[in-house]
Amino acid sequence: MCRNIRVLHNFEPPATSDEVQAAALQYVRKVSGAAKPSAANQAAFDQAVAAVAAATRELLDALVTTAPPKDREVEAAKAKARAAERYAR
Secondary structure (H helix, E strand, O other): OOOOOOOOOOEEOOOOHHHHHHHHHHHHHHHHOOOOOOHHHHHHHHHHHHHHHHHHHHHHHHOOOOOOOEEHHHHHHHHHHHHHHHHHO
């Protein structure tokens, strides 16, 4: 999985449209192998990003969990601690 795509499910507040769009863009970039498409492929690229964003939003809206929502700051601190431990070696 692409490192820049983050878990968006079960956070308080819920994932924003910008976060969903960013994840979709990263996914399409990874699958296409292009960070910036050529002019000839721009329309197809944009259409794919929109379709993936819509599918992602639909998925997030349909998922159900009994777990309490995660706090973004707490999860970010955990990730930072894991990274510090990993790169301190």
